[in-house]
Amino acid sequence: MSSIQIIVGSMLGGTEYVAEACEETLKELDHHVDIHLKPDLQNVINNTFPTNNEQNNSDNLTKNPLWIVCTSTHGAGDYPDNIKQFVSDLSNCDQDLSTVSFLTIGIGDSSYDTFCKAAMDLSKLLISMGCNELTPIKTFDMSEDIDPEDLAQQWISTNIDLL
Ligand SMILES: Cc1cc2nc3c(=O)[nH]c(=O)nc-3n(C[C@H](O)[C@H](O)[C@H](O)COP(=O)(O)O)c2cc1C
DSSP, X not given: OOEEEEEEEOSSSHHHHHHHHHHXXXXXXXXXXXXXXXXXXXXXXXXXXOOHHHHHHSOOOOSXXXXXXXXXOBTTTBOOHHHHHHHHHHHTOOSOOTTOEEEEEEEEOTTSTTTTHHHHHHHHHHHHTTOEESSOOEXXXXXXXXXXXXXXXXXXXXXXXXX
16 A cells, blocks of 8 residues: 555646546555645645654555646646645755655646646656656646546556556
8 A cells, every 4th residue: 555645736627636536546446545636745745754653553554655746737838826835835845755756647738839838847846856757747638638537547547556
């Protein structure tokens, strides 16, 4: 079982559905999952690195922590409002995050030149902080992908084995 933090960036709610679909799949696979619809870096870090007492009282989390970033892009390649503070705090964070592995799901629309730029930028930021990207970013194009929730569930099921 792994401890997984799903970090969601969404303006209009569509990406929340994709993230919740991933949460459902991971729980079915018996992982411990926290979903952050209004991500706060300190909360995410506290859940990622529980104190010894908390860890003893919680499930036996046998593997390294995993963050799943699931964000849309708005404006002209901008982050959704709800995740801007998280990104700003992350870029100023001096905690060692090198034991954190992560996966990124980007939701966007290929009619924009800045297709899924927010997800790509956040993925690069995590790499620059020393986090381990398990597999390259997965993007979904809302102008083509009919059922991104289902596609995301399939992708997560395949890639969770990389942990
Ligand atoms: C005002 C506006 C700006 C957008 N800008 C981008 C963009 O720069 N790049 C991109 O890939 N998608 C862009 N999109 C598409 C959204 O990312 C897409 O509609 C997504 O599904 C919205 O997800 P949400 O419901 O979680 O906010 C934009 C959408 C709107 C309404």
